Amino acid sequence: MNALSRTRFFPRSLSQWFCQLLLVTMMGMCGAGFANAQSAQMEAEADMPSPLTSSPLAPLPLNSPRATFGSFQTLSQNAVDTILEAIDVASNNNAFFDTAEVKALKAKGMSELVAATQTLDLSSVAPESRRSMGLNAVLLLKEILERIDVPDISQAPLSGEVAPNKDQPSWSLPGTEIRMVGLPDANGTLRYKFSSDTVERLPEFYARVRDLPQKTGSEIDFYRTFTLGPGLSAPIELYSYLTRLPPAFLRDYGGQAAWQWMAFGVLTVLLLGTSATLLVRVFGRSTQGSHVPRAIVLLVVALLLGIYGWLNDEIINTTGELQAAIEVTVLVLQGATLAALVVLVFYGLARMVHTLPGDRREGLDASLLRLAIRVVGIILAAFILATVATRLGMPLYGVVASLGVGGLALALAVRPTLENFIGGLILYADRPVAVGEMCKFGGVQGTVEAIGLRSTKIRAVDRTLITVQNSDFAEMSITNFSRRDGNQLQFEFDVWPDADGSQVIKTINEVAAKLREDHRIQQDSVRVLVREMPEDALKLEIQAQSLIADWTDFLDMRQKLLLALIDMLKTRNVLRNDREAAPS
Template identity: 30%
Template sequence: MPRTDPDAPRWRRFLPATWSFRAAFAFALVFGCVLLGARAGELSPPPPPSTPPPVGAAEGVDEATQVAPDSPRASLRKFIDLCRAGNYAEAARYLDVPPRADGVALAQRLKAVLDRHLWLEPDALSPHALGDTQDNLGNGVEQIGTIPTRTGTQPVRLVRRVTPDGVRWLFSRATVVRIDEWYAQLEDRWLRDHLPPALLRPGPRELLWWQWLALPILALASWVVGAVLSFLLRAALRHLVLRTESTLDDALLAVARGPLTFAGALLAMAVALPWLKLYLPAEQFLDAVLRAGAFVAVFWLVLRGIDAVGGRLLEAPATRDNPAARSLVPLMGRIAKVTILIIGAIAVLSELGYPVASLIAGLGIGGVALALAAQKTVENLFGSVSIGIDRPLQVGDFVKIDLVLGTVESIGLRSTRIRTLDRTIVTIPNGKLADLQIESYTARDRMRLHCFLNLVRETTPAQLRAVLEGCERALREHPHIWPDDVVVRFVGLGPSSLDVEIMAWFQTQDFGEFRTMRQEALFSFLEVIASSGSSLAYPTQTVRLAKGAPERPQPGLS
């Protein structure tokens, strides 16, 4: 039986594990990336394919002022615009159509052939009325590319003709008569012959509208395939994971379900994309979306892994008994996740074509401003990290910090709260706390008893020795005494007493238990003093008056 993750959030255990829910999630995730990329294309369209610069174009001159209306560039641009608008009747006027041929159908088929094999950029053609006069094709002839066929390649050319509307560059007669042959070799010809014309028009990012409609269906199907691949992969890895004693690999495998399913869906979608017969810009666009999705899968897996590692660290014995470490682990996890999210967002936006250079520069400037504005906050944050790593105090410790004496109630991200003996709360910022001297009474392994016995002056040496021996014997007979260092010594003659110093250590860490032990020791000291015949001295002062001293007259009296 596979082991489950006991730290899984309660809400996740109640999610409907149905295919419909997963399919909806797939649509939102995968198709959302596609729409985000499409939006990116509006902001920064992809660069055109590499083409040679137009012959005869003057450098540093505005192109709009040098493109002649009867140039090859202007004619091709007009033909493409008319085809995009679905006005194939007008587009047919840019073809040298043979007699009794259907110019509208030929224009539509030529656009499909050119999009599939050439993907023309009008800016690659000459902007001059006479075209490129140095291409060795003769005056009035312009070649725009070649179409691959079963027997080789065939040229696509424009010729300069005089029409009722004036001089215009048209697709040559030799090119037009080959259109049907080229069109018959298209792999998606059946769809083009049976789909409504509206679905064959290009939409955003040069995806035809029927391809846009097919993408959600493809995303759902890819998610199903990804779920199957994820299940098979996790089943294979589970046999290896169950052989290990560590539970971390079990947790990592449990949280990897979603990212692995998403990665499998991306793989299935990459395999299925060629069936859509995409144009070159659309293919480049969806390739970028898939690469961005791969980044999403990787960073998603890393984020889930951070949660799994954090959960296992909180279950570790060293962390379970350390409140400071239990506070530090979630903090470090959140910092790591925010860092991963920022890096992942920049990587995904870069793949989708967004200008991330300005974003990174803005983040740098914003980071400097934030660091200046939140200097104290950052200082306290790093102070909390320092306290969590060094662990000079923990929640529940009885400590003395500067002049504050009390019990630590909480260690937060910004400050630490201490409950004083007067039951008040003292809040110390962590940045300042990290620089203060911290004395922890809870960290003591033994507690010291230190006191002085002030015996009366009338105590004889024999009685004093009896007191010393009796007090030391009473201490050493105590079951919790530290026997290596018991001090009972006669230390001096006080103004009104004989002073005996007593110092010993009890093996306990509980202050309440130490109070009881101290009380028992003090009772035993009183019994020893009483049995020896001595007693405790009272602070006294003797004033002696000399007899026969003459009285002095007081000033001012007569």
């Protein structure tokens, strides 16, 4: 290697070598800095919200305060612009009712407002009121942000830049009490939202900055314009008519315009008057009639409550705490009305069991059917009330726990009733008797007239009515005469002691043959014989099993058969004194 080559690769002096090394190091640091800057820029771009360009099914970007802040600003501003565009389009046509284009713009603006509510923590608001309270909060927060110095969105922290907190990560808008908190979703991912305490204090914040000029230069307070006018379901042209009212009607009283308070009052009076008239007129009658009119009235009242809530929300446009109170009141009254309607309908169905033909309506099957229908009605009513409680944000586990303790105390208090009910279930499972059957228990004989869930009623042979508790009746030994598959025939006749033996045997064979020829008698059960009795008396004993189970029919058959046997024995001249000994 020559000298020229050596000078190309090795410096002539230490200072030159050090300069080259320093130059290479600086180039590396610049490259690393450029790479870090590019990485930060890519992270920022990935963390930026894109609610307009993303898929309609994509979740709203809430993975950092910066993303949440950007999502709120974009959606709230787009919603306002869309609604203002709808107003502008409506003002350029002469139609009173909204055209299809105006309706589409209003629906789009409302959907963007609803999407913006996802940036708010509404967990402290009752589920039934979250939509209305969320929309109100979005408009309030937008007006607040337009009147204060808001930092550039790039100054909002990313997910990894949020200051740690022992409870939950949070970030406050500089110079304000507006705070965001990180809340884990179902997958454990942190979603940053404006905190619940911030949402609760938004009316207070708005009152502080309401008189300040907007940083955008606009003089329109969209929150007041939106809340003091009619709802979006009303034609936009209606707003122009309201603006012509005297200023007193448009004045703000407690967050509502004067005309809104008057419309709310008139609508409330109409609802209360109509509902009270219907309920008093129908429920004030005797309870002996049909439940259909009452069910119809309850259904009408539930519909009226729904219409009342819709008119207040969508037409009169009540907002804030008033709208939340209306929603909760309507929900509670509708739930109670529908629960009463369900119970009334199912109790009416249970009463229809009494229309069953014959004895079936008084049997245990009918009693259990009535009970089952009523229990189903009560369960459905309880489900409706539980749904209402859930919509109100009430923790059901506390209610269920209290019901468990109360149920135990109730069970101890009604123990005798439960014993009778269980006895009724045993009677239903074993079915020892049924309505209309004759039975004997505890020395009492009679016909069963009714089997209920608590007691059984029996008509004794002396026509007295006996009521037996099911718990006692189920433990007794019961003889059911009505379920015999036949009846025992037994006759005894006195026979001359000195009667001709061959004649007596012939008579026995003839009687036995006559009995076996009768299709109502079991052939192999026939037994005819002569039995010696004390004092040199003879008895002709006749026994057979009748196939007739009905007691009345059996007595009729026995009577006819007895008379026929007496006639036969008389012709054979074997009866003593020609008379029958008392048949047993």
